[in-house]
Amino acid sequence: MNVISVFVQNVRRHPEKMALIYNEREYTYRGLNQRINQFANGLMKQGVRKGEKVALMMKNSDDFVISFYGAAKLGAVLVPINFRLVVSEVQYILQQSDAVTVICDDEFETLIEEATASIPGIRDVISVPAAKVTKHLSFKNIFHDSDMEPDVKVSSDDDFEILYTSGTTGRPKGALFDHQRISYISQGVTGLLGLHANETHLHVAPLFHSAQLNLFLLQGLYVGATHVILRDFEPQTVLKMIEKYRVTFFFGIPTMYSYLLQAPNADKYNLDSIKLCGYGAAPMAPEIVRQSMELFNTDQFYNLCGLTEGGPSGIALFPEDHKKHIGKSGRLPMLFVECKVESEGVESADGEVGELLLRGNPIMKEYYKKPDETAATIVDGWLHTGDLAVRDEEGYITLVDRSKDMIISGGENVYTVEVENVLYGHPKILEAGVIGTPDDKWGEVVTAVAVIKPGEGTLDLEELQTFCREKMAGFKIPRKLQLVEELPRNASGKLQKYKMREALKNTYNPHL
Template sequence: MNIVNILAQNAVRHPEKMAVVYEDRSYTYGEFNEIVNRFANGLLDLGVNKGEKVALMMKNSDFFAISYYACAKIGAVIVPMNFRLVEREANYILNQSDSVLVICDQDYEELIQASKNGIPAIRQVITVETPSIEGNLSIEAILSKDTSEPSIEINGTDDLHILYTSGTTGDPKGALFDHQRVTNVNVGMIGTFGYNAQEKFIHIAPLYHAAQLVICLTSSFFVGGFNVIHREFNPAAIFRDIEKYKITNFFAVPTMYKLMLEYADKDQYDVSSINRFSYGAAPMSAEQVNQCIKFFKTHNFYSLCGLTEGGPTGVFLSPEEHKTKVGSAGKDGLLLTEVKVVAPNGLETKAGEVGELILKGSTIMKEYYKKPKETASTLRDGWLYTGDLGVKDDEGYISIVDRSKDMIISGGENVYSVEVENVLSAHPQIADIAIIGTPDPQWGEVVTAVIVQKNGETIDLVELEAYCRKNLSGYKIPRKVLFENELPRNTSGKLMKFQLRETVKSN
C-alpha cells in the first residue's frame, strides 16, 4: 500500500465523492484521479523516467496536488521548492537535487528559466498557465488523452520526495523519503488523530512544507477525505470556507493563529464544525494556545513538535494533556515514533536536565540526498539527532529550551542563521556578522543581524536591505540590525550566540 494505489482505490470506491476544491475549480475523486493519470501519462510521453527528479515551484493550488500525485504515479522523485526563493537559492536546490524538469507557476517562470539556462540537466519547464517563454510547455499541453493508471510499478523502497531543510554549513539539505516512509507517516497520523473518510481539511500553510503536505494533504487523500486548498493566507476567506464547507481539521502555524484571532470579524462565522486543531512548525506560547482554546471553545488542540527529517513526526501533546500541560511539547511520540532526550554520552537525561531530543521510527528520512557526512552525523544507531535541546519534567513531559542548530523560526518559516551569515559576510563593509532570532509578538521570532563594521565604514541600511533582497528570500532578510564593536567568541573562534542573545535582550 502506498499513496499512489490508495488514491486509485479511493477513486474506485467513491468516484462521485468530492476530493478537492480550489477557487472556482472542483474535482470528485474520480475526476481528480483521472486528471492525475492524464498528467502522469503525459509526463511519460515527455520522456520523464522513474527515479528522475521533478521540482515543483508553485503556490498552493489544485495543480500542486495534481502535479505531486502525477509525479508519484510514474515513480519520479518530487522536489517541492519554497516559492519565495531567489535565483541563487533556487539554483542550488535544482542543481543539488539533480532535477531534470520543473513545474512552476507562471510567476516563477523567468526565475526557473534562468536556472535552466545554467543547469544543463534541466530538460523542460512546465507552467501551470500558458507559458510566456518559448520552448516551455503548459500543463494543458502535456495532458494525455490516456486516463488509465500508468504502467509503472511503485515499490515501497522507491524514492518519493526530497524535502529541503537547512544544513550545518548554511546550504540546504534534502531529506530523502521513499514511498514506504511517507505511507508510514500517513498511517501514524491516521492512528494518532483518528482520521476517517468524513474528514474535511483546509490547506492554508504552504504545501511545500512537510507538515501541510504529509500530515494533512497526503493523509487526507489516504483516507478519502475532502480538501479545500487556499493559495494565499487570508483570514476572511479562511473563516468563510470553514463555515461554508464545515471543515473538520485545521492546521496552522502560530503566526496564522495569531492573525486569525486578530481578525475583526471573526465572531461572525460558525467554526464549530472543526473537531481537531493542530499547530506546529514553530513554538506556540501557552498564553496563545489558551487564547485559541477560548475563542474556538474547545480543548481539541494538538501540539506537533517535530522536524522535516522525521517525516515529519516527533512529540505531540494531546487535547486532554492541553488541560494541564499546555506549553509543553508533549511526552509521547506520534504513532510509529520513539522519543528520547539524551545527554552527550547518549544516556537518557533525568528530570530537569537539558539534553538533545532524538527520534526513532519507520517514518524517519532515508538520508540527506548526496550528503553522506551530514547523514552520518544526524542518523546514528537508528536514531535521528534533531539538534533540539529539551528538558523533561517529573512526569516525562518535554519542553524545548533551545535549538542547537541555531535555527530561527519566523512566522513558521525556518531560517538558518549560517546561510544568512554567509551572504552578509560577503558584504564589503562588514567585518564580522552574527544572525540570531529575537522575540517578536507577531512572527514569533525575527531575523536579527548583529554587525561589526569594517574600520572607517558606515553601512547604509537601505543599501544593506537591497543587497539582502538580491541574495536572500524575503523572509530571511534581517528585520533588525544592531551594530557592535566586536562579537563574543570563545578561544576557538566560535560565536557564543547564547551570550549574544542575552546581550541583545538586555539592550
C-alpha cells in the same frame, strides 16, 4: 502498498465523493483521479520515467495536487521547492537533486528560466497554466487524452520525495523518503489525531512544507477525506471557507492563528464545524493558543513538534495535556517513533538539557547524495535532531534551544550561518552574528548583531535589508539590527550566541 495505490483504492470505494475544492473548481475522487492520470500519461509522453526527479515550484492549488500525484504515478521522485527562494538557491536544489523536469506557476517562470540556464540535465520546464517563455511547455497542453492508470509498477520501497532543508553550512540538504516511510506518516497521523474519511481539511499553509504536504494532504487523500485548498493566506478568506465548506480540521503555523484572531468580526463566523486544530513549525505562545481555542470554540488542539528529516514526525502535546502543560512541546512521540533526550551518549536526567533524538519507521532514508552528513545525523538508527530539550519529572519535553542555531520565523526555517555568510559580504561589516529574537507575530525574527569596520561610519537596517534582498529569500532577511563594539566569543573563537540573546533582552537601540 504505496501512497498512490491507497489513493486509487479510495477512488474505487467512493468515486463520487468530493475530493478537492479549489476556487470554483471541484473534483470528485473519480474526477480527480482521471485528471491525474491524464497528466501522468502526458508526462510519460514527454519522457519522464520511474526514478527521475520532478521538481515543483508552485503555490497551493488543484494543479499542485494534480502535478504531484501525476508524477508520483510514474514512480518519479518529487522535489517540492520553497517558492520564496531566490535564483541561486533554486539553482542549487535543482542541480543537487538531479531534477529533469520542473513544473512551476507562471509567476515563477522567469526565475526558473534563469535558474535552469546552466543545468544541462533539465529537459523540460512546464509552466502553469501556460508558458510565457518560448522554450517552455504549457501545463494545459501536457494532458493526454487517456485517463487510464499508467502502466508503471511502484513499490513501497521506491523513492518518493526529496524535501530540502537548509544546513548549518548554508547549503541545503535533501531528506529522501520512500513510499513506505510516507505511508507510515499517513497511518501515524490518522491514529494520533483520529482523522478519517468524513473529515474536511483546509489547506492554507504552503504545500511545499513537509507538515502540510505529508501530515495532512497526503494523509487526507490516504484515508479519503475532502480537501479545500487556498492559494494564499488571508484571514477573512480562511474564516469564510471554514464556514462555507464546514471544515472539520485546520492546521496552521502560529502566525496564522495570530492573524485570524485579529481579523475583523472573526467571532461572527460560524466555526462550529471545527473538531480539531493543529499547530506547529514554530513556537506558539500559550496566550495565542488559549485565544484560538475560544475563537474555534474547542479545546481539541494538538501541538505537533516535528522536523523535516522525520517526515515530519517527532513529539506531540495532546488536547488533554494543554490544561496543565500548555507551552510544552509534548510528552509522547508520534506513532511508529521513539524519542529520547541525550547528552554525550547518555540519556539526560529529568531537568537536564540534552539533544532530542528520534528513531522509527518514518525517519528519512538519508540526505540525498550526502553520505557524510547522513552518517553524522543518523547514528545507530537514531536521528540527531540538533534540538536541545529538557524532560520534566512527568515526562513532558520542552525544546529550549537549537544546537544548529535554527530560527523559525513565521513557520519558515532560517539557519544563522547562511545569513551570516551573506552579511560578511557587506563592505561595512567586520563581524556578524545572527540570532532569533522573540516576536508576538512571527514567533521569532531574524536579528543581526554586527561590528562595523573602522572608518565606515554606521549602518542602518534599511541599508542592510537592501543589500540582502538580492542574495537570499525574503524570510531570511534580518528584521532587526544591533550594532556592537565586539561579539562575545569563547576561547576557541566561537560565537557565544546565548550571551548575544541575553544582551539583547535589555539592550535596545534605534535599529531594533
